[in-house]
Amino acid sequence: MAGPTPRTAIFDQFLPETLHRQLLDYTLASEADFIPSGVHVEGEAKVRDHYRISHYHPDGLGPLKKTFRAVADDNFARLCDGAGVKPFAIDWIEVELAAHGDGAFFLPHIDTYTGRGRGTQNSDRVLTAVYYFHREPKGFSGGNLEVHPFGGGPACQVIEPQQNRMVCFASTVLHQVSAVSCPSGKFEDNRFALNFWYHRAK
Ligand SMILES: O=C(O)CCC(=O)C(=O)O
Numbered sequence: 125m126a127g128p129t130p131r132t133a134i135f136d137q138f139l140p141e142t143l144h145r146q147l148l149d150y151t152l153a154s155e156a157d158f159i160p161s162g163v164h165v166e167g168e169a170k171v172r173d174h175y176r177i178s179h180y181h182p183d184g185l186g187p188l189k190k191t192f193r194a195v196a197d198d199n200f201a202r203l204c205d206g207a208g209v210k211p212f213a214i215d216w217i218e219v220e221l222a223a224h225g226d227g228a229f230f231l232p233h234i235d236t237y238t239g240r241g242r243g244t245q246n247s248d249r250v251l252t253a254v255y256y257f258h259r260e261p262k263g264f265s266g267g268n269l270e271v272h273p274f275g276g277g278p279a280c281q282v283i284e285p286q287q288n289r290m291v292c293f294a295s296t297v298l299h300q301v302s303a304v305s306c307p308s309g310k311f312e313d314n315r316f317a318l319n320f321w322y323h324r325a326k
């Protein structure tokens with residue numbers, strides 16, 4: 125029998141339109157900077173195509189960094205509340221700008237490092253928040269965030285990556301990104317996401 129359903133929260137119309145637009149414009153203008161995403165293998169990021177296909181911007185948000193740090197700070201309390209995470213002293217906030225194109229996916233995983241990989245870190249990812257955005261008209265389908273019950277088992281919650289939507293959950297929750305179909309194959313039609321990981325010092 126499947127275990128309990130983890131707590132998640134969804135905030136629609138999350139950003140004011142000006143910020144949403146700035147993020148989308150910056151992302152579309154940065155296509156050439158995106159490189160393949162890795163997965164963490166004992167603390168080191170390695171590309172593993174059987175496990176994850178997506179791209180990310182290694183320099184993050186560039187000129188928008190400060191603005192989005194403020195967004196992350198201002199929303200910490202309500203994201204904690206939504207995810208059922210007790211507020212904690214933030215050590216740092218890791219931010220990643222990701223693009224999922226045709227055929228992209230991410231198999232089930234948790235975001236917190238465990239085992240030997242954790243030993244290489246000074247802090248733990250405790251709270252995950254993912255902000256979804258894309259160009260209109262939407263040029264992809266799929267790419268749902270699927271949340272699995274504690275203890276494993278088939279997905280118990282399927283969350284669509286809707287325009288201007290923020291989703292949050294504890295970083296220990298098992299989740300995956302289902303396959304994306306992006307028929308044009310164009311970067312501007314990708315499923316874009318801005319990931320925030322709030323870290324607590326160990
Ligand atoms: O894009 C998403 O919906 C989630 C991505 C994810 O799980 C991750 O980067 O760890």
Ligand SMILES: [Fe+2]
Pocket residue numbers: 233234235299
């Ligand atoms: Fe994740």
